[in-house]
Amino acid sequence: MGVIKLIGILLRALLANRAALAMENLALRQQLAVLERSVKRPALRQSDRIFWAWLSKLWNGRRAALLIVKPETVIKWHRQGFRLYCEFLDAIPFIA
Numbered sequence: 001m002g003v004i005k006l007i008g009i010l011l012r013a014l015l016a017n018r019a020a021l022a023m024e025n026l027a028l029r030q031q032l033a034v035l036e037r038s039v040k041r042p043a044l045r046q047s048d049r050i051f052w053a054w055l056s057k058l059w060n061g062r063r064a065a066l067l068i069v070k071p072e073t074v075i076k077w078h079r080q081g082f083r084l085y086c087e088f089l090d091a092i093p094f095i096a
Helices: 003-036 046-058 060-065 071-091
Strands: none
Touching: 003 046
16 A cells, blocks of 8 residues: 555545544534523524534434433432442452
8 A cells, every 4th residue: 555545545534533523512512502491301402403404414423412401410420430349349348
């Protein structure tokens, strides 16, 4: 394989990663905008639906960003995970 071809593959990989990161950032910003304007349950407007339809055509990793949760929910998940981790550590016999 030629050096130029390897450089091309590397550049394409770097640009693809940056594009995916930019799309994820755009999706997260839009989710925050929806969350800020809603009280109990985020209400999606027609413009939100158009945004997600447009983004779904451009971004393959969109499924991971479709979950809209409250910060309290994330904190609860972290606490549950930490509890499970502590239980796991307690189950391991101590070797001196």
